[in-house]
Amino acid sequence: MSDLTVDAAAEARRLSRREFIKRVIASGAVASSASFVMGGLAGCAPARRQVSGAVERLVSINVNGQLRRVDVLPQETLAMTLRYKLGLTGTKLGCDRAECGACTVMIDGTTYYACSTLTHGVRGRKVVTVEGLRGPDGELHPVQQAFVDELGPQCGFCTPGQVVAAVALLQKNPKPSREEARHAMSGNLCRCGAYDNYLNAIMRAAGNLTEIHHGA
Ligand code: FES
């Protein structure tokens, strides 16, 4: 194969990886690994079960700026409602027990684990998921764009939660140091170990370019 052909093949791989990352970051679309899916669904079983004698209720919750009417079981978690009733599958279920951060959403501007938040508890509050971060014309949020530019994710499973956590961080602290960002993101685990990529992206989104690639 000529050098030109090799270069073209490498460029095509690089572009398709960028395209994959864009899709992951914009909507959380990702081919979940079996272990992630099994872990999430197995752990969700108790939340699905209706408590004896309890009554199902139709509630309105504000998600991504829209009032959504949904039938919610008494002990249903927000992650279950978002994913399986509202079709917002960008919110991932990893551990389903408040350990990994894959399910991170913002509620009134603060991050929460949706797997450990009861949907009935968010009535009257504003929920933002990764799907709600895009601009009115569909453009990526600057943090999402920075994640793309830094080719942040590896498998992409943890990425929606990482993006939401990063947006919440920069809303509260627009110019964090790398160490502050590392601390703020410590509730979001990444099995692929892409932590430095994510920190680079956060530094880029914060305009703190001198701290990109300088962290350990
Ligand atoms: S799924 Fe792991 S913290 Fe929610």
Ligand code: FES
């Ligand atoms: S990119 Fe794979 S789990 Fe974080």
